[in-house]
Amino acid sequence: MSHEDSVPVLRAEGLTKRYGRRVALNGVDLTIPAGRVVGLVGPNGAGKSTLLNLACGLLEPTSGSLRVLGSRPAESAAHLARVGFVAQDTPVYPSFSVADHLRLGARLNPSWDQELAERRIAQVGLNPGQKAGRLSGGQRAQLAMTIAAAKRPELLIFDEPAAALDPLARRGFLENLVEFVAELGASAVLSSHLLSDIERVCDHLIVLCAAQVQVAGKVQDLLAAHHRLVAPRGELDRLPAGVEVVRMENNGQYSRALVRTDVPPPSIPYRVEPVTLEELVLGYMSRAFAAGEGTR
Numbered sequence: 001m002s003h004e005d006s007v008p009v010l011r012a013e014g015l016t017k018r019y020g021r022r023v024a025l026n027g028v029d030l031t032i033p034a035g036r037v038v039g040l041v042g043p044n045g046a047g048k049s050t051l052l053n054l055a056c057g058l059l060e061p062t063s064g065s066l067r068v069l070g071s072r073p074a075e076s077a078a079h080l081a082r083v084g085f086v087a088q089d090t091p092v093y094p095s096f097s098v099a100d101h102l103r104l105g106a107r108l109n110p111s112w113d114q115e116l117a118e119r120r121i122a123q124v125g126l127n128p129g130q131k132a133g134r135l136s137g138g139q140r141a142q143l144a145m146t147i148a149a150a151k152r153p154e155l156l157i158f159d160e161p162a163a164a165l166d167p168l169a170r171r172g173f174l175e176n177l178v179e180f181v182a183e184l185g186a187s188a189v190l191s192s193h194l195l196s197d198i199e200r201v202c203d204h205l206i207v208l209c210a211a212q213v214q215v216a217g218k219v220q221d222l223l224a225a226h227h228r229l230v231a232p233r234g235e236l237d238r239l240p241a242g243v244e245v246v247r248m249e250n251n252g253q254y255s256r257a258l259v260r261t262d263v264p265p266p267s268i269p270y271r272v273e274p275v276t277l278e279e280l281v282l283g284y285m286s287r288a289f290a291a292g293e294g295t296r
């Protein structure tokens with residue numbers, strides 16, 4: 001069975017989460033197929049942590065449904081063991097040593113892989129005797145990732161895993177992450193503000209903004225379906241059916257549009273250029289902000 005036919009790692013239908021009067025997620029419909037490394041991007045306050053915390057069972061939805069690996073999140077101890085989570089601040093026990101963390105992991109997780117944990121601790125140069133409270137932010141992130149992965153989960157969830165790391169450490173961390181996911185045969189979802197990181201390691205993208213998913217899909221398919229059109233000002237005001245304008249900018253004598261066409265746009269008599277992932281993400285974010293302004 002291919003990953004495409006397997007149970008989705010996450011399926012949300014009409015998923016809504018409110019904190020009092022604040023709506024963090026508003027009727028989100030989303031399916032994440034198995035076998036992907038998924039980048040979850042969006043501005044501050046978009047609802048990313050809320051979505052990831054719901055997926056781990058740390059929060060309950062206000063309404064709608066959410067299935068993770070086919071079950072309700074954290075439905076049972078067995079289900080918890082299938083999901084590894086690294087929270088935003090990569091929490092560790094400061095007075096426990098690195099080795100204590102591994103011992104604790106082994107006690108708490110039936111499928112714990114001590115060989116993998118020790119190999120990785122050595123690989124990233126962590127001293128097993130070091131107290132976790134004395135580790136740098138980057139070392140803490142590596143320890144938290146090791147613990148999550150040594151559970152041998154089917155799904156790894158990371159909330160801004162590399163935020164505290166310098167660019168070199170971040171690169172190493174993300175490379176490790178991808179190797180790990182491949183070694184475990186797992187799926188991964190990671191949120192990040194750093195599009196270059198997402199671009200480097202993710203093959204699936206979700207743009208969350210204004211409490212809703214703006215666009216989601218395989219990175220390769222999204223890049224193939226989006227184009228930049230450039231034409232004399234006003235010429236892009238009426239485009240053929242099937243061409244969806246995500247964002248339009250009028251600049252002097254020219255108009256530029258970020259468009260989505262699920263078929264190639266051969267009949268468009270304008271300059272058609274490929275787009276970068278950054279342009280695509282910013283295009284959808286700007287559209288969501290403009291829509292929010294319009295309803296205010």
Ligand SMILES: Nc1ncnc2c1ncn2[C@@H]1O[C@H](COP(=O)(O)OP(=O)(O)OP(=O)(O)O)[C@@H](O)[C@H]1O
Pocket residue numbers: 019022023024042043044045046047048049050051
């Ligand atoms: N415990 C809480 N109580 C009240 N409001 C909350 C709580 N947690 C989050 N929110 C609000 O819900 C919205 C979504 O927050 P969330 O932390 O999910 O966003 P995010 O995309 O992860 O943001 P960031 O990129 O800044 O981490 C925000 O408006 C936030 O203020």
